[in-house]
Amino acid sequence: MGRTPSRSNNNEAQKREAWTxxxxxxxxxxxxxxxxxxWQNIPKRTGLRRCGKSCRLRWMNYLRPDIKRGNITEDEEDLILRxxxxxxxxxxxxxGRLPGRTDNEIKNYWNSNLAKRRPKDTSQNEKREIAESRVSHEATESPSTQVALATSTPMEPRTEYCGDSDVATGEFVAFDGQSASAEENVDGALIDFDFKDVDFLEFLDFDFSGPADFDMLMNMDDPKQEGRQSTGSQSFSFSPETNAARGNQNFTHYC
DNA sequence: AATGTCTGCAACCGCAGGTCA
DNA sequence: TTGACCTGCGGTTGCAGACAT
Structure with a gap:
């Protein structure tokens, strides 16, 4: 491979050594x-013999006050895997889904711990089957990771809308302000999304701390499931009871 | 005890995308 | 519109300590 050390194409002011x-x-x-x-100003203003990128990296990966120290927990590992x-x-x-953990730390953890554990011949379909089957069997675990399980197959980015149901009328209302009349027959909150990262991960941020009713979490892509026909995108529905108990605020903050 | 190998992780690189004059 | 600069990301490297021989 061979790469040019930064100090050779710049000057002696940059060095590759452990930070003191x-x-x-x-x-x-x-x-x-x-x-x-x-960041580029920092070496000039502080006299540090580091490039700006190096300063940024040191801060982001080590010095930030919100960095979480210590080993990756089982829960964190589970979430990383999913x-x-x-x-x-x-x-x-x-x-971004693991507070206090850095991308570099997770990447290193993956490369040194998790990657070698995973069988290389697991096909995407197999992964998806495993993930989806676990949705129905792991109803008691963290619901946010349930969603990740249920959507383990990358798809073409295409976000339709996110929304909530009007508890009085039962009408589904998209948060972009448009009525989603096609969803009028859907009970409970429903979210349509696919795998455009931001939208999906914002969905993962959803606060599931309210009443647990996740047996009602359904993969609506399955035509056999009641509620709506498959649209080709992944959709999930919560029961009306759960939705109402949560004050019908399910996705308000995230869409 | 000395040497070789493995492992974890900090640090760096090149690149892509965003910003701004 | 364009080009320079800055920032952030993923891939890779290399060092230090642990472990094996």
Whole structure:
């Protein structure tokens, strides 16, 4: 392969060495005073013999106050596995679902721990079958990861809408302000989405801390499921009771 | 104890996309 | 519109410590 060390194509001011405590202190102090950003200015203003990118990386991966120390927990590992199954090597997106963990940390953890455990010949269909079968059997576990399980096959990005049902009329209302008349017969909140990262991951952010009724979580892609016909996209419905108990606020903050 | 190999992870690179003059 | 610059991302490298021989 061979890559050109940054110091050779720039100057002696940059070095590839472990950061010292003194350098960390200078960098952290500067960022506390001036905030993040303008990374290129940091070496000039602090005298650090590091490039701006290196300063950014050190801050993002090590010095930030919200970095979580310690080993990856079983729950975190489980979520990493599921999100990786869904998103592939989108480390920053995966890290965004794991508070306090960095993309670099997750990438390293994956490469050194998880990748070698996974059989290489598992087809996407097999993965999907496994994931979907677990939806119905793991009703008691974290619902946010249930959703990830149920949607483990990458699809062409295409977001339709997100919305909520009007508890008085039962009409489904999309949060883009448009009425979704086609969904009038749907009980409970319903969300249509596919795998455009932002929308889907915002959905994962949904607060499931309310009353648990996740047996009613259905993969509406299955024509045998009641509620609506398959549209080719993944949809999920909660029972009216769950929806009402949650104050019909299911997706308000995320769509 | 000395040496070789493996492993985890910090640090770096190249590239793509966004911003702005 | 364009080009320079900046930022963030994923892939890769190399070091240090752990472990095996």
């Amino acid at each position: 405590a003194h350098e960390d202190k200078i960098l952290a102090s500067y960022i506390r005073s001036h905030g993040e950003g303008k 999100l990786h199954n869904l998103l592939g090597n989108r480390w920053s997106l995966i890290a």
